[in-house]
Amino acid sequence: MPKDGGIGASTKRREDLRFLTGKGRYTDDINLHGQAYAYFLRSDIAHGTINSIDTSGAEAMPGVVRVFTASDFEGVGGIPCGWQITDRHGEVMQEPKHPVLAEGKVRHVGDPIAVVVAESLDQARDAAEAIDVDITELEPVLDMKAAVADGAPKVHDDLTSNLCYDWGFVEENRDAVDQAIKNAHHVTTLELTNNRLVANPMEPRVAVGDYSLATDEHTLYTTSQNPHVIRLLMGAFVLGIPEHKLRVVAPDVGGGFGTKIFHYAEEAFCTFAAKQLRRPVKWTCSRSEAFISDAHGRDHVTKIELAMDKDGMFLALRTDTYANMGAYLSTFAPSVPTWLHGTLMAGNYKTPLIYVNVKAVFTNTVPVDAYRGAGRPEATFQLERVVDKAAREMGIDPVELRRRNFITEFPYATPVAVEYDTGDYHATMDKLLDISNHAGFAARAADSKARGKLRGFGIAHYIEACGIAPSNLVGQLGARAGLYESATVRVNATGSISVMTGSHSHGQGHETSFAQVVSDMIGIDADQIDIVHGDTANTPMGMGTYGSRSLAVGGSAIVKATEKIISKARKIAAHLLEAAEADIELKDGAFTVAGTDKSVAWGDVTLAAYVPHNYPLEEIEPGLEETAFYDPANFTYPSGAYGCEVEVDPDTGKVDVVAFSAADDFGNIVNPMIVEGQVQGGLAQGIGQALLENCAYDENGQLLSGSYMDYTMPRADDVPMFKVDHSCITPCTHNPLGVKGCGEAGAIGSPPAVVNAVIDALQRAGHDVTHIDMPLSPDRVWAAMNR
């Protein structure tokens, strides 16, 4: 019997009322009195030396307020990087300066050179054409392997090379892994590319800077997943504004997928210019501009080797990856191919020896950073592809090979430094085979064959790590931030509640699911509870939303704060009921003396807290407001089995995903409907990566897939009706909700399932095809079949 409220209920999303009726308040809806408009003049070449910038023509254009170049930012810091990697030789990574506006050189198409601020956007744009920039073109650095070869041109002249770092993990395992691979019965090798993606949230980025001379306060309205992080990075490292004079507001945000985690130059610019000009400055990104200024995702090139004994038991795993950083280090870029990737290389398997090498490389392309899954999709793709290839080489069924190697005892310490607390991989595999009707595949394949199509079934079993923590550990790993989350629960006099969270909702439905948690704990209606987020002025310092952390970390902070509230309310209730505190029970919004019918309602207790006439003032303070900061003891480890069924048209190479089933273990579930929506969205993105999306540069560093004519986003008819199940539950052992996180799973587990399915279809039809790089577009599939 489904619940109609609280934890476990598919409560409809309260935020959808405003989103679906056009009443959302996004950053671009914010227009301030006297606001001027910023237009960024961006480099149209990939690499060059700036000889001169003449802004005089632009300054004379109608409506121009001021033109800014790098020289205006001499007293200002660069855009900081939030994670420092130490390489396998004990050296810290090479970290180039990332100026707000290009200094001396342009390093990618889209690198901002100058900004025109004018009375209107059209005037700013027109004036930008009158800026005369003299640039000497330099040879661009594009291919990662060529970039680190001797004598390659350098993206940053002041660095020793284009190599950001050469990371080895776990370095002590290196020789043992080499030895095990050398002596193994069989080694399966695969070279693959994880294609570069553009996140493409529905809402492009926007920034509005404001400054009050009266109070010396700055306000930045921005499309961010983590306003407190932006305040910290921009205030402390770029502009030198202390937190009490800087407010960052991220109102309704139309999707982030990682690309809105990072601190961008445009945010710093608008904040800076607003003070310089004493008027608000607004920048709204166009879709074309987003393609060349939003951080991209993925872009790894990997060689992976899996060593097995004669029974297919995994003995050792070795990977060699080149990871593209782009031209500058975006906020969390260095962490993605390392700690968010190497630590996941064990997957669901008992492989005893693992060594991961990652070379991060600077190129003349847009910076690359976290995108839905961030490192974990790259790890899962390699692993699930090589396991599938190994199964075919060893003549073992892919499901069986996985099962033989599954981890079955928990907690399990992997050879790549993490400890899985819970999981049941056989259960999720069983569930997948059931809901996908795996047993009926042969009949469906025969039917496809009769229609001239090649049918294939692909499996992937993923592990992911969410809620990255604890802070003291990640600090040792190079994080320059804490990874806790915060909540303030403010109970009002009449019993309604405002929950101020450091998390940020930009499509995840926090306003609904967080309210369900508090509603369930206290036993009052969720309508009595508001979730407040997105404004540093009225939320406690929090780290925001990414990495599927919000419920596991932010939700746990809310639980901790609510527990403090209940503890205090219980004391008040005990006083009002003239009973011992230990005898007071909270149930359905009322405090009752155990074993009696004496009770006091929630609203009477909260009123007493604020009108403390009959109140134990000598023991407790009036009021009912508590804050908690929660720093998890470990990551959470969601896992799941994904099954993809495709039909390939042998005449054209076109792949149709005809069925897709997902059996996930997310631990406990707060709102099953929201979880299903998260999984479906992730699956659509993963299928997009596998079949359609590709961010392509030409040999000059020009972005070729820079619009929706060439960058193919998945559409409704590219994805099937998904079968999504999350009934396999092994609760997380170290957070109070027992939840694991579901935001990225779909995008992590689906790409290898799709590719495995296509390879399966082709091999069943007798084609000797063992790998095709994503996206599996018709031309690539057809070429592979007709080699």
Add this chain to the structure above:
Amino acid sequence: MNLSGFRDIGLGRDAVWSGLLDGDVLQRSVPGCTELTGSATDGFEAVVVQKVGPVKATFRGAVVLEEMVAPESLVLRGEGKGGAAGFAKGGAHVRLEETTDGTRLHYEVEAKVGGKLAQLGSRIIDGFAKKMADQFFENFQSVLEGSPEEEEATTEAEETDETAEKKGWLKRLVKS
């Protein structure tokens, strides 16, 4: 992007060579060229209005003639900046070969685009460049040889400046 081809022009090699160095001929040959000033020795400044797929822009740029071996071969090199639309640049290696009917003009063109042109127009840029090259040499040929319509116009209103401009270049050369 590279393309190559040839055109047969019913004129002698010296006449074709002179045409390649003539600003007026070039202006009338470059598709969308609205202004062209300068000379073969100092280089030309050109304004070209063109639409590439969804991007329409006014390109301002320089055209220089290099590696000139009269009357056999030269390299035409040009670069145009289209403001927000990005840039286009390229070169054409031109070789003139004498034939029994006149001159065979061989060309090898390379073109590069950047900025929004590449971002939005990359899928059509090859076809566009081919069309531009075809049009250029087509125009060049008709300007040199003079089209039948132009001859007609010439006879009808011989004295006005306007029509004089439309005349075949060689005919005007001969007349003047």
